[in-house]
Amino acid sequence: MATVVAGRATPRPMTPEERKVIFASSLGTVFEWYDFYLYGSLAAIIAVQFFSGLDPTSAYIFALLAFAAGFLVRPFGALVFGRLGDMIGRKYTFLVTILLMGASTFIVGILPNYNSIGIVAPIILIVLRMLQGLALGGEYGGAATYVAEHAPMGRRGFYTSWIQTTATLGLFLSLIVILLVRQFTGENFETWGWRIPFLLSIVLLGVSVWIRLTLNESPAFQKMKAEGKTSKAPLKESFGQWRNLKIVIIALLGLAAGQAVVWYTGQFYALFFITSIAKVDATTANLLIAVALLLGTPFFVFFGSLSDRIGRKTVIMAGCLLAALTYFTVFPALLGLSLIHI
Secondary structure: OOEEEOOEEEOOOOOHHHHHHHHHHHHHHHHHHHHHHHHHHOHHHHHHHHOOOOOHHHHHHHHHHHHHHHHHOHHHHHHHHHHHHHHHOHHHHHHHHHHHHHHHHHHHHHOOOHHHHOOHHHHHHHHHHHHHHHHHHHHHHHHHHHHHOOOOOOOHHHHHHHHHHHHHHHHHHHHHHHHHHHHHHHHHHHOOOOHHHHHOHHHHHHHHHHHHHOOOOOHHHHHHHHOOOOOOOHHHHHHOOHHHHHHHHHHHHHHHHHHHHHHHHHHHHHHHHHHHHOOOOHHHHHHHHHHHHHHHOHHHHHHHHHHHHHOHHHHHHHHHHHHHHHHHHHHHHHHHHHHHHO
């Protein structure tokens, strides 16, 4: 346990079991993000494959809307699988979400395109994207909860920061796999090679399931269950009582919304901007984003640990302020540089 010195928790060293929990939870979540980001990274090709009945601009817009469908259902995934986690535990909920995500991604890899089965193809694709969103909504929050329930006093920010790195690492992994497959398949990448990264998800699924099966249920959940303190109606308690609902609204609009804008603008939109607006070739753009992600990822752990010392609010507000000051200047500056280069 952590000891208390002068009213402040002094964290103890991380145990081997805690390291295993963080590694297993993080690795599985990396694979989930890999599956989720593949679609976004290959949106231009997917537009041609599944929305070819439209003009190129409309096809790309609909491909992005299909990508957005996964985000729209993520909150419902968090609700559904959060409730399931309260009923059957974190471990088995992990298994359900990873199976749902892996299976949906693999099916995208074998799904016939618009030219083969017509409008049924994009409909199935959108359904699969929604299933991925549901799975990720439950997975990410579940992993953070699972790790937090293993964290000692005074180290929760540091422990859960490893989960935060998984989205970046998942995007990084998807970009690297796409680059390698693109080099291997050459001109065939846009016809059939793009399917290979999706099909590889079945291997990642097998590894993830095996890792998750080796985990134990979180001690906090076991203790609550043994004492009969688990919530009987978590949704009603969260949303049916104003004092709890107020906290949910503040967390969603005051914290999560701003961070989501910062996150997806800095990583996913940056890739879209470089390729579609600045007209940088796809291989160079992927390499640039991959290097940026590699350089930036350690800072998740640094600021997570810092939040244990100076508080979460200070770190979050500083990050949002930095984004507000830089985003409106960086992108126009990049566009100006690309035009000069051209």
